[in-house]
Amino acid sequence: MKIIEVSDYKQMSVKASQHVIANIRNSDCLTLGLATGGTPKGLYGELIEDHHVNGTSYKCVNTFNLDEYIGLSKEDSNSYYQYMCSNLFSHIDIPLSQTHIPSGMADDAAEECRRYENMIEEAGGIDLQILGIGENGHIGFNEPGTSFQSGTHIVELTESTREANARYFESLDEVPRQAITMGISSIMKSREILLLVSGKSKREAMQKLIENDVTENFPASILKKHPKVTIIADSAALA
Numbered sequence: 001m002k003i004i005e006v007s008d009y010k011q012m013s014v015k016a017s018q019h020v021i022a023n024i025r026n027s028d029c030l031t032l033g034l035a036t037g038g039t040p041k042g043l044y045g046e047l048i049e050d051h052h053v054n055g056t057s058y059k060c061v062n063t064f065n066l067d068e069y070i071g072l073s074k075e076d077s078n079s080y081y082q083y084m085c086s087n088l089f090s091h092i093d094i095p096l097s098q099t100h101i102p103s104g105m106a107d108d109a110a111e112e113c114r115r116y117e118n119m120i121e122e123a124g125g126i127d128l129q130i131l132g133i134g135e136n137g138h139i140g141f142n143e144p145g146t147s148f149q150s151g152t153h154i155v156e157l158t159e160s161t162r163e164a165n166a167r168y169f170e171s172l173d174e175v176p177r178q179a180i181t182m183g184i185s186s187i188m189k190s191r192e193i194l195l196l197v198s199g200k201s202k203r204e205a206m207q208k209l210i211e212n213d214v215t216e217n218f219p220a221s222i223l224k225k226h227p228k229v230t231i232i233a234d235s236a237a238l239a
């Protein structure tokens with residue numbers, strides 16, 4: 001794991017955008033893995049600005065998001081579909097048909113997981129996966145204890161994750177209890193991983209990631225076994 005320390009959230013976002021843009025420009029048709037949450041919003045803002053100023057095109061980029069809440073429709077303002085449209089897709093020239101997010105409304109969620117995993121494989125796998133990290137070490141919605149062998153699957157969200165995400169909802173009660181997430185093995189198949197970490201609330205997680213052994217009790221620890229991981233972390237997260 002290569003760790004790049006930057007001063008703050010803005011610098012993390014700028015550095016990450018430079019990395020993503022270089023990959024897009026150096027590839028005929030890049031497949032990007034995307035995350036939601038607070039961490040990558042700045043990155044997406046930088047990508048939008050670059051698209052407008054420098055004309056980087058996404059016409060040949062395919063995207064696969066890590067996860068989606070079960071029970072939220074595409075139209076729901078808290079769905080990750082809406083998050084991606086308002087924070088990125090609506091502001092760049094990517095055809096929506098090339099963007100992929102698990103459906104939280106599928107009649108058969110288990111079948112939706114299989115379909116999603118197959119779709120990633122049929123697209124030739126993910127070239128560059130963007131990740132954030134949860135305070136408990138989760139990546140995607142893979143909570144502590146998730147098997148390292150897991151493909152895309154249904155998860156029961158832990159109370160700590162629901163509480164952390166409640167800031168986007170009217171109340172904690174409205175936060176869904178289940179989600180579909182790419183599994184640890186799906187994430188590890190990506191050819192390259194870019195993990196973004198910002199703020200002192202992630203300090204303990206960063207410390208565990210750097211110092212602790214690889215264990216299913218701390219899902220992000222598996223990244224130590226991946227051949228090409230870059231962590232861009234700000235000083236507050238690394239202090």
Ligand code: F6R
Nearest residue numbers: 035036037038039132133139140
């Ligand atoms: C988001 C995701 C999560 C977040 C993590 C950190 O698609 O899969 O693993 O990356 O919960 O969230 P933030 O960035 O809000 O601190």
